[in-house]
Amino acid sequence: MLEIKGVCKTFNQGTINEKVALNGIDLTLNDGDFVTVIGGNGAGKSTLLNMITGVYPVDCGDIIIDGVNITRLPEHKRAKYFGRVFQDPMTGTAADMQIEENMALAARRGKMRTLKFGIKKSERSAYRNLLARLGLGLEDRLTSKVGLLSGGQRQAITLLMATMQNPKLLLLDEHTAALDPQTAAKVLNITEELVTEGKITTLMITHNMKDAIRLGNRLIMMDKGRIIYDIAGESKKNLKVSDLMDLFAKASNGEFANDRMLLG
Amino acid sequence: MLGFISALPGAAAQGIIWGIMAIGVYITYRVLDLADLTVDGTLGTGGAVLVMCTIGGMDIRLAMVVAFIAGCLAGLVTGVLHTGFGIPAILAGILTQLALYSINLRILGDKANQTLSVMKYDLIVSLRNIPNAIVIGLIFVIMLIAILYWFFGTEMGHSIRATGNNAAMARANGINTNTRKVIGLVISNGIVALSGALLAQYQGFADVNMGKGAIVIGLAAVIIGEVVFGKIFKNFALRLLGVVCGGIIYYVVITFVLRLGLNANDLKLFSAIVVALFLAVPYWKSKLLPKQVKVQKKGV
Structure with a gap:
């Protein structure tokens, strides 16, 4: 359903800060895949997501989703295919708007925005039910400003917003990295539930190798702008953290020893 | 003191008209988070269009509609300069404002001002009848x-x-942030021109300089409105009302300091200092006083 063909991206080309972020990426996702992405800092994981969603234009290559070539589409026009959750809990929601207003904005992703009321009555009860499932007590706070909520609550709402339309592809960019361990675990549980229930094709970047192994049916490892390891099915299930560590060490010739990946 | 009290109704009327202008400023400055300096030109455009249309024999209500549309066009130009040409919003506004100076002179028939007598035309508002x-x-x-x-x-x-x-969130949810900025600028400048049209009728003339410093007065009204009513006016409609009240307070204060003997020529200096201080206070507060954190802990 998603095909990435030979995508490359270099930042600050021709300057002293030149940085090859993606070096000819080829990746095909099948319907229903839940792929976890790991890799050291600067491996190109976030850049890959930003290329898919069109935050920056690609230098070369093509991105095709369900047969539609979206490589040249502006970010807002391809948003209808994707649900996104960002690393920073502040990024996914509009802080000065109410919870229900944020959800209504997401419910209209990819649709014409008209002069009809921004939220229909029937939507409100649907949102209340969705929020109740989170078990965070947010169902009684539909008209609270999102800015009053904690980071974990905001990530949970962003997850709902990202998945409520059953997107073609859910993109999670280290969405639990900024949360404390307990909250991160809770948000991850919610993620798993929503993805499994909606059978949503998902690409999840994580720094936690245990999560990367435990979740999903496929794991890819990136290094220096390339995919260096792609494993699925049974062999993925049998992976151990030490296996991944060895692979990392091999890929980076030992440089990896100081990387924060070790903490995972 | 008596003189001050007798001047209050006039100050209120002026404050209301400038408060309408401040609603326009609120849309760009607060809703869109853009500082739009076009308004200094747009206010004059609204006044000039209204006066010339009325002198030309147009119905006053229709003339106000035309003035509104003229303001919308000015906002459109700034919007296109900003989003289509990639010019920073402040600079885009300054460019349009500068261009409007020439355009306003042209509208006024190559004159710096044109009078609009309430005796000759059927005006909606005039300082002859303040209530x-x-x-x-x-x-x-x-x-x-x-x-x-x-x-x-x-x-x-x-x-x-x-x-x-949150522009990143908006784009992630399929919103074309560029067109939204343009729409906001169009609406905002339309409202400012409408205010200019009312002001020209109220004072009985349009002047090419009538909008000079308008952005500062608009900001003053927005900020005074927020400081004075921010705690009680939470709802969007009430906040807009607070902005209009801010405009009225501003003009009452101006009337007062003029009565105290402030030289009218120093008025713009005075306004600039007041606005600078009002803008600085929240910043200083956040620097000096530790912020009271109000985060509820609910497990997540």
């Missing part, structure tokens, strides 16, 4: 707030608010 001007001004305020309250509650209005609040 009437206050009532009409308030009717405009209420209608405008009602329309804006409805509009910013629509799907389109929501998307504009999201654009100003």
Whole structure:
């Protein structure tokens, strides 16, 4: 359903800060895949997501989703295919708007925005039910400003917003990295539930190798702008953290020893 | 003191008209989070268009509509300069404002000002009849707030608010943030021109310089409104009302300091200092006083 063909991206080309972020990426996702992405800092994981969603234009290559070539589409026009959750809990929601207003904005992703009321009555009860499932007590706070909520609550709402339309592809960019361990675990549980229930094709970047192994049916490892390891099915299930560590060490010739990946 | 009290109704009428202008400023400055300096030119455009249309024999109500549209066009130019040409919003506004100076002179028939006598034309507001001007001004305020309250509650209005609040989130949800900025600038400048049209009638003339420093007065009204009423006016409609009240307070204060003997020539200096201080206070507060954190802990 998603095909990435030979995508490359270099930042600050021709300057002293030149940085090859993606070096000819080829990746095909099948319907229903839940792929976890790991890799050291600067491996190109976030850049890959930003290329898919069109935050920056690609230098070369093509991105095709369900047969539609979206490589040249502006970010807002391809948003209808994707649900996104960002690393920073502040990024996914509009802080000065109410919870229900944020959800209504997401419910209209990819649709014409008209002069009809921004939220229909029937939507409100649907949102209340969705929020109740989170078990965070947010169902009684539909008209609270999102800015009053904690980071974990905001990530949970962003997850709902990202998945409520059953997107073609859910993109999670280290969405639990900024949360404390307990909250991160809770948000991850919610993620798993929503993805499994909606059978949503998902690409999840994580720094936690245990999560990367435990979740999903496929794991890819990136290094220096390339995919260096792609494993699925049974062999993925049998992976151990030490296996991944060895692979990392091999890929980076030992440089990896100081990387924060070790903490995972 | 008596002189001050007798001057209060006039100050209120002027404050209401400038308060309408401040609602326009609020849309760009607060809703879209853009500082739009076009308004210094747009206010004059609204006044000039109204005066020339009326002198030319047009019905006053229609002339106000034309003035509104002229303001919208000015906002469109700034919007296109900003989003289409990639010029920073402040600079885009300054460019349009500069261009409007020439355009306003042209509209006024290559003159710096044109009078519009209330004796000759059927004007909606005039300083000859201040109570009437206050009532009409308030009717405009209420209608405008009602329309804006409805509009910013629509799907389109929501998307504009999201654009100003968090552009990355807006784009991720399929909102074209560039067109939303343009729409916001168009509406804002239309309202400012409408205010200019009322002001020209009220004072009985349009002047090419009538909008000079308008952005500062607009900001003053927005900030005074927020400081004075921010704690009680939370709802969007009430906040807009607070902005209009801010405009009235501003003009009452100006009238007062003029009565105290402030040289009228120093008025703009005075306004600039007041606005600078009001803008600085929240910043200083956040620097000096530790912020009271109000985060509820609920497991997540």
